[in-house]
Amino acid sequence: MTKVKKSSMLLSCLLLAALVGLLAYIDGSASNYIVRITRLCAINIVLALSMNLVQGFTGIFSLGHAGFMAIGAYTVALLTIPVAKKETLFMLEPLIAPFNTLTLPFGAALLIGGLLSAALAFLIGLPCLRLRGDYLAIATLGFSEIIRIVITNAQSLTNGAQGLKSIPKTANIWWCYGIALAVLVFISLLISSSFGRALKAIREDEIAAESMGISLLGHKMLSFMLSAFLAGVGGGLYASYIGTIGPDVFQISRTYDILMIVVMGGMGSISGSVVAAFLVTIGQEWLRVLDGPLPFLPFWPENGVSGMRMVVFSILLLIVILFFRNGLFGHREITWSAIGRRLSALAGHRKDGEVKAHE
Amino acid sequence: MFDLTRVLQTLTDALSLGSLYALIAIGYTMVYGVLRLINFAHGEIFMIAMYIVFYGISLFTLPWYVTFTVTILVTALLGTLAERLAYRPLRSAPRISILVSAIGVSYFLQNLATVIFGGRPLNFPQIPLFTDVLTFGDVYIHRLSLIVPIVTAVLLLMLVFLIKRTRTGMAMRAVARDYDAASLMGIDLNRTIAITFFIGSALAGVGAIMWGMKYTRISPTIGAMPGIKCFIAAVLGGIGNTAGAVLGGLMIGFIEIVIVALFPALSGYRDAFAFIVLIIVLLVKPTGLLGGKTTEKV
Numbered sequence: 001m002t003k004v005k006k007s008s009m010l011l012s013c014l015l016l017a018a019l020v021g022l023l024a025y026i027d028g029s030a031s032n033y034i035v036r037i038t039r040l041c042a043i044n045i046v047l048a049l050s051m052n053l054v055q056g057f058t059g060i061f062s063l064g065h066a067g068f069m070a071i072g073a074y075t076v077a078l079l080t081i082p083v084a085k086k087e088t089l090f091m092l093e094p095l096i097a098p099f100n101t102l103t104l105p106f107g108a109a110l111l112i113g114g115l116l117s118a119a120l121a122f123l124i125g126l127p128c129l130r131l132r133g134d135y136l137a138i139a140t141l142g143f144s145e146i147i148r149i150v151i152t153n154a155q156s157l158t159n160g161a162q163g164l165k166s167i168p169k170t171a172n173i174w175w176c177y178g179i180a181l182a183v184l185v186f187i188s189l190l191i192s193s194s195f196g197r198a199l200k201a202i203r204e205d206e207i208a209a210e211s212m213g214i215s216l217l218g219h220k221m222l223s224f225m226l227s228a229f230l231a232g233v234g235g236g237l238y239a240s241y242i243g244t245i246g247p248d249v250f251q252i253s254r255t256y257d258i259l260m261i262v263v264m265g266g267m268g269s270i271s272g273s274v275v276a277a278f279l280v281t282i283g284q285e286w287l288r289v290l291d292g293p294l295p296f297l298p299f300w301p302e303n304g305v306s307g308m309r310m311v312v313f314s315i316l317l318l319i320v321i322l323f324f325r326n327g328l329f330g331h332r333e334i335t336w337s338a339i340g341r342r343l344s345a346l347a348g349h350r351k352d353g354e355v356k357a358h359e
Numbered sequence: 360m361f362d363l364t365r366v367l368q369t370l371t372d373a374l375s376l377g378s379l380y381a382l383i384a385i386g387y388t389m390v391y392g393v394l395r396l397i398n399f400a401h402g403e404i405f406m407i408a409m410y411i412v413f414y415g416i417s418l419f420t421l422p423w424y425v426t427f428t429v430t431i432l433v434t435a436l437l438g439t440l441a442e443r444l445a446y447r448p449l450r451s452a453p454r455i456s457i458l459v460s461a462i463g464v465s466y467f468l469q470n471l472a473t474v475i476f477g478g479r480p481l482n483f484p485q486i487p488l489f490t491d492v493l494t495f496g497d498v499y500i501h502r503l504s505l506i507v508p509i510v511t512a513v514l515l516l517m518l519v520f521l522i523k524r525t526r527t528g529m530a531m532r533a534v535a536r537d538y539d540a541a542s543l544m545g546i547d548l549n550r551t552i553a554i555t556f557f558i559g560s561a562l563a564g565v566g567a568i569m570w571g572m573k574y575t576r577i578s579p580t581i582g583a584m585p586g587i588k589c590f591i592a593a594v595l596g597g598i599g600n601t602a603g604a605v606l607g608g609l610m611i612g613f614i615e616i617v618i619v620a621l622f623p624a625l626s627g628y629r630d631a632f633a634f635i636v637l638i639i640v641l642l643v644k645p646t647g648l649l650g651g652k653t654t655e656k657v
Contacts, residue, residue: 061455127642133454134397135641138594141587142634153627252583253469256462263459307474314467321460322448 008336019177027173035173036241041281042176043237046183048261048273050230055259056268057191058223059203061137063255064124067144068117068228069235070151070250075113076236077164077245078157079104085166093156106170110179110236117232118225120147125224129217141252152247163246171240179237183230187270190226199223203268260317266327271334276327287313364497369620375504375573377612378511382566383589384596384604385518386438386559392535392599393555395454399461400441402586403468404560408434408567409483409577410476416484423486431564438560439553447549465586472579480578483571490572507569514562515605521558522601531555535599584630591637597650606648611636 026038047065054060078099086095094100104112128139151158158164190196198219201209210216239245261280265272287309294300320327332338383405390398408430415426445464449457491502522528530551533541542548570585571577592611596603611633619626640648 127638131641138590139638142637146631146634149628149631256466305474310470311474314470318445318463318467321463325452325456
């Protein structure tokens, strides 16, 4: 056992080193565009993992992610935009204290954004987590919309519909991947802890879980708050990534975007969320080709059809939902021992290759 | 401040908005009754219906009655098609899969509408017969504000007749009561569910026509907000219950209009009222106002 663990650890360290090397290479010599996409992948990993925690592992169908992201994003924006910029931004109504004179380092702002988001999740969870299934989905979706409406109207705090500009773009590749990796490790440890097993028990059967002595509301609440914390952090990263935020950025469709990553990867699979975050983020960019001219199609407009990629993308998603119901990974995970088994199985086939050459 | 004119004005506005909500909410509640599914695509089907009217009248200059008939038919078929392609293959899947599929369809229709119709808002055609303003003394009323409640009431009576008095209605009630038992009794589930989607979407089509004339601007995202609010209306009244959907729709309509009339400062928060009411009601009565003990569900 310990030998397996040791070699897994070693392999993980090697992979980490390779990843750091790759990121350093991208950061140093790839184009600005590639760097941006690479960063977005990491942000989407954070968001997808945070959603997977409630939906995939706890079985709570919460649709409030855009709202929690908004809390994190606005907190980071308000705490990191330089004071001089704030004065020019808030033209209609001046920004209220203490934000008008306060700026904090990016890391602290992220943390505060996550904590605020978790605190709000506590308040929202009190009424919502008692509801079941669809009712919970619609109630959390409602709260997410309320957050957006409040943001639109709270002119002296959020600058209303005008939004916030010139958010410092501190979230470079190292911030994004550092946090994504930390979240990945945290969620993996959490899921394999006794707390994580209790969450899975709740997902499988609430009544059975409760009769085994698991406090339903307590566990659901903690999972919901942790997820909101991570969504807040993800939202903060996102704010720093795009540099300009407004209430429109955090519409329900933002929640759906993350949901699609989680579903595609497989609800209840950490590796699935990570892989799907890359696939979806890069795929959406790659599909941009469809927005432009496609000379090989006879009736295609000369200047292309803008928005076509989203149509194709949503069709692809529907195909995944309809034909690959459990996503890419289902509940499975990529682990070193699983890879090892695969490899040895492959090697085994090689040995009696004459018989099973093409398996 | 509380003169009779204003009160009357506010009440007619509330009644017509409430009726519109009710009409769309019925579609949600019927589908939920038979499939236990929040049909997230309902709002987008409602949005597409508005574009069909726009193209029929503004572009092809068809007479309004032709356009309206075509719109309602196409909308109903679109809803049925969505069920056939995206929900039926998932009949035996866990409920979450079909819910995600509904979100996928809604996402797809919104993106498709953006490509086909463009993202910029368009002006909905005005038909004088419906949009003229009537004056009763000091009260100005859109003719539409009177037409909407009447149309809703007539459609509702027809629907109640269908559900209570016809074999199809009986099949729908049976499927809503017990899905498996209904199929064992020889009810054609797929046909019944398709009819439910057809009727629900047709009602959304009627709602869309009147909504468009009332609010005049249309865009690919216009279905989202009314869609969610009407689902809330259905939950508020007790999902699965047709009368509940009407009650919920009227309630949200009245709350929105009356609160804004009384406290104009809150008008920016108008869209939040429905959610707040929903959360309060769910806390007090988790199955909605008319839900729970009443077993009649369609």
